[in-house]
Each structure stands twice: as structure tokens, then as C-alpha cells.
Amino acid sequence: MSRVWNFSAGPAVLPEEVLSRAASEMLDWHGCGMSVMEMSHRSKEFAQIIGEAEEDLRALANIPETYKVLFLQGGASSQFAAVPLNLLRPRDDGAPGVADYLVTGSWSKKAWKEAQRYGDARLAASTEAEGYTRIPKADELALSPDADYVYLCENETIYGVKFPELPDTNGVPIAADVSSCFLSEPFDIGRYGVMYGGAQKNIGPAGTVIAIVREDLIRDDVAPACPTMLKWKTQADAGSLYNTPPTWGIYICGLVFKWIIAQGGLPELKARNQRKAALLYDFIDQSALFKATVAKEDRSIMNVPFVTGDAELDARFVAEAKEAGIVNIKGHRSVGGMRASLYNALPEEGVRALVAFMERFEKENA
């Protein structure tokens, strides 16, 4: 067996310890004679798995009891509908509910479009005309004082921009898609009304979504068109067991949470992630060949897009990197070039290997 350096934007690299553990427990979890995939979701064994996963996540991220932790399905894309369906409140005069969307990349734009089905989803800011290369400043946001929520995608995976800080919304709840930065550093959940993310970037396999929702935003009187399965209250009332949850995904997320704790928690991961990102950005910023695409202050430490400016050279870089065991480094087609995703489970050694390869490639192509 030979493992590669996997820079995939998601599904993405997982800690090797987690994979080994999952392999060793595959046919018999903790002596129960079954795989986790074979357990009833209502068994005491699975109750332990999901219970510990929630408990460890709450401990890791200081989530108080005033927030519910939901293990969901359907990808972040399903939450693009769930957010407006759960949060938009029609006005007394019958006017539709209002939301402000900050569009900083493909994912927030998709979410904004989806919300337009369900209410008055306003474009409070957009950097689309600038190719999503920065985050709008506070004074660029056209926030509606009466909005039901302000929506943002905290870290846009494709463009590699991240909110350096959350905007001041004057008490309006923030609904944030954190798929590609979830648990990459400490955060203050109190700043969010709703935080959700697909697991397949930083914390587990595709097919599991974790939503952390402030209790007062979990309501029974949601939009009548809201499918039962998209109503947060359905799963909040049932401890995420209204129907059969993605049990395997929750199990792997749970193992990843334990791995994070063993590494020293979110402060330690933040330090590592900053070191990894600095290694790569510092190299790029002094390079004559490679260029970063994002404004310095808004750069993601998770997803690092870069280009040579020559599409043919980019393609050769990607192909030769693969030969060198550096894989999934091709940029998204809407940005081109390269993108290195440096999620929690990617070791610093992998970033060093990438930088060394870039140095060599630059010399060879000077």
C-alpha cells in the first residue's frame, strides 16, 4: 500500500488513524458481532456512537445547550432550501419573508438562487464581477434591517476566499455554510444563528451534514411547503433519529472528532493549518511562476487556488504532480489553474512535498 498526498477539495483526505480504526472494526464493532453499517440506528450500540459524536463535538467547539446539533443528510445543497424554508417568516401583510445574501462564490450564489423560490432573498453584496477574489467590506453590505437572516458561505471552496471575520448584522441571525472550514479553527458559535456543513471536507465522508442551530430558530410553524425532512424541528425533536440517519458517516465523523481531541483540539489545528497555509502562500508570493488568485486578507487557509497564467503549463503541472504522488491538485473549471486543499487531515509533510515539487517545477520551467 502506498498513500498519496491528497489535496482534494472534497471528498477529501481523512486521518490515517481513523481509516485504520474503521477498517479494523469493520466486521465487529467493539465486540458486538456487527459492522457499524449493520446496526439498527435504534440500538444501544449506535446510541453510544451518535451520543459520543455529539458530546465530543460540543466539547471541541464549546457548543452550549442553547444550540441543537443535528446530523442530517442531503448535502449542503439540501440546506440551501432548508435555510429559507425554516427561517423566512411571511409578514403580517402577507409579504414574503426577507433574507440578505452575501454572494462571495459559487456556493453562496447557488444558495441565494434557491432561496428566491421561497421568499424575498436579496443580494446584499456580491463580488462576482471581480471573479470572487475577495470578501466585501462591511461598508459594502446593503443589509436590510428587517431581514429574517443574513446568509453567507464562510469559506468558498472553489475560489478560496474566507470571511476574515463575520459581519456585524445588528442582531439579525447569521446562517453560514461552513462546509470547507468547519472545525479548522476555534469559533464562537454565539455569533451564528445557524451553522451547517457537509462532512466531506474536514470531518468525514460525503452524505452527512452537520447543522448547529440556535434553539429559538428551530420552529414548528415553518413554510407549509417545507418537506418534513428539511424541517429542522423534525430531527431536533428526534435526536437526529426521525428516520434512519447516515449511520456510517456519523460513526466516521465521531472518530474524526476523537482524533481532533487527541491532536490537541481546535487551537492546535488552527496553528497547524496556519503553518501549512503559510508554507504554501509564502512560496507562491515569492514565486516568479505561480500566482495566488485571492486578496491577501481574504485568503482561505483551507483551499489555496493558484495559477501560472498559462493553461498549458498548469495542465502539465497537474499531470507531473500526479506522477510525483501529489493528487487532486487541479483547479475547479471556473477558476482554472490549480487548487490545493489543506484540510485538517493533510499532514504538513504533504504541503512540504507540494512546495518542493513547485520549486523544482519552477526551476525546470524558468
Add this chain to the structure above:
Amino acid sequence: MSRVWNFSAGPAVLPEEVLSRAASEMLDWHGCGMSVMEMSHRSKEFAQIIGEAEEDLRALANIPETYKVLFLQGGASSQFAAVPLNLLRPRDDGAPGVADYLVTGSWSKKAWKEAQRYGDARLAASTEAEGYTRIPKADELALSPDADYVYLCENETIYGVKFPELPDTNGVPIAADVSSCFLSEPFDIGRYGVMYGGAQKNIGPAGTVIAIVREDLIRDDVAPACPTMLKWKTQADAGSLYNTPPTWGIYICGLVFKWIIAQGGLPELKARNQRKAALLYDFIDQSALFKATVAKEDRSIMNVPFVTGDAELDARFVAEAKEAGIVNIKGHRSVGGMRASLYNALPEEGVRALVAFMERFEKENA
């Protein structure tokens, strides 16, 4: 390691060969240096996994190109909303679309309730008053000639009733939840408009849903309230890759399809499943202690509920069975007693062990 006989209704027993294979490939799938969980869903490796899964399923079940195979998320419960959202057609005079629901257990009842949000979902038959112990006869169905579809749950997991044959709907498409009988025997897909099922009973881990939809029923002009992710066309147009699919679940389903092919396909599985069910039902029918709860002609060969008639004795049976390595045999709380699910991956040996245990228990408690 000691494996048990797992009679869970779902998530449920998987073939040991599949689990061993998944364990051995966990850190490095086919020499690519990554786990399946770590692969980009747009990689050539995953294209092979999902491509083979679809191809094998089509071959196994004779699915022609006029039907789309969709790999979805959200559980069958999400399809309870997706079916009406995709299939109900408002009338020219503005009246809502009409559907006929055959309610034969908890799952079809839930689906019927969900559909009422979206149109005129009629109760065309119900056996609720009889405790869901049989399937309604053809002459009991109050079918609407103008219905957009007829909905049924072909095998009700909790009550253990199965349609011995599909009703004649006079050309109205049948939408069927087949979660707990999917791939347990050959079927004629031409009889269905839509067939869908959660994977976690007969074919894989929880979190993956497979829908097989007749092409003409996949439409762009669905209900305006339909979330993008519940619109079948979204995934049909994208080969199930509109967003990140549940990659691990699809991989395991694919391994199970290959396992089914290696066993001899659906005719062989049907023969085995009938043999397994006959072993258990024949014992129950001659027993002085145990009683089956379902009319003979409507009995499921997948889920076999039975009772002693004495709740205390039932509880003792369940507890002692567990000691003997026969697990997840407790009946659903709405039926009580016991339920043995005899899915494809449960070996005949497991049923023999159960029957032997029941014989012993009966003698000891005569």
C-alpha cells in the same frame, strides 16, 4: 471476532465478503493511494465505482435505458415529499394534482400524509383498521381514473405485509417504495413508474437511496416549491453528481451488486429467500406457542413478525435469543412481539439457528 445472527430490520446484515473487501480496501482503493471516502466524486476512480454500480444494477434487474437510475440521499422519507413534488400535475382549472395512496402500514401512511401538503392525495385503500395484517384486494381499491400516480409501499417493514402482485392501475403510473424488498427477487420494472428504496435493508449502508424512474416522469416543470435537491431531473441530468453524492454508500451498494451477481443473480436470491422464509413460517404455523401476524397470502419473505401473545414471554424470548447470538429480533413497538428480517445477506444457517432456538424455547416454556 465473533459475528452474530443479525435479524435487524435495517440498517441490516451485509454480506461478510463485502465487509471484508471494504476493510481491505479502506486505505488504498485499487492502488490509487486513497480510501473511497477520500476520493473526489469527480475523479476517474469514483466514475468507475458509480458507473459499475449502475451497470451491474441494470444488468441484475434488467433495467432498460428508458428508466433512469438515480443515487440519492435523504432516506426514503425524503422521497415521501419528492414523489408528489415531481409527479403531481395541477389541473387546467387550477385544481391540485391527484394521487391515490394505498395505505398498508406505517410507511405508506407517512408517505400519504406528506403528499397531502402538495396536492389531492386520496386514500384509495387502507388496512389500518385491521392492524395492517393484509394487503387490500383489487376490488377494494377506490382508484381515481385521473390520478397522476398510484402510490404503494410494496413491502411494509414493520408489519411484514407484501403485495403478492402489483395492482392493475389502468395505465396510471405506480410509485413504489421498495426499501425492504429491493433486489430480494426478480421484478418487472416496466410495471413501475417510479421505484425507490433506502439502501440500508437489502443493499448497503443507510444514507443512500436508489430511485429508478421512467424517463417521461422526470420533468422540468415540477411544483415551484420543489427544492432543487428533491427534483429528480436535477440528478438525472447530472448522472447523480449534481452535488457530492454519498460516495461510500454507493461504493458498498456496488460491492453488494457484484456479490448478488456472484451468487447467481435475483432468481437464485429469490429461491434462497423463499427457502429461508418457508423455514421460519412453517415452524411458526405448526407451533403451539408462536403465531404469525399476517394473512398467509400477503406475508413478506423479508420481514417476519411473530408473537407468543404474552408480552412478558416475548421479552424473555428476545433477551434469551440475544444471549444465544440471535440479535435484533424485537418487534417494532407498534406490533410488539418479535420480528425477524431475513434480508439477502442473512444466511440460511442463521434462520436455522433461529428456528432451533425457537423450538428449544417452546419446549422450555410449554
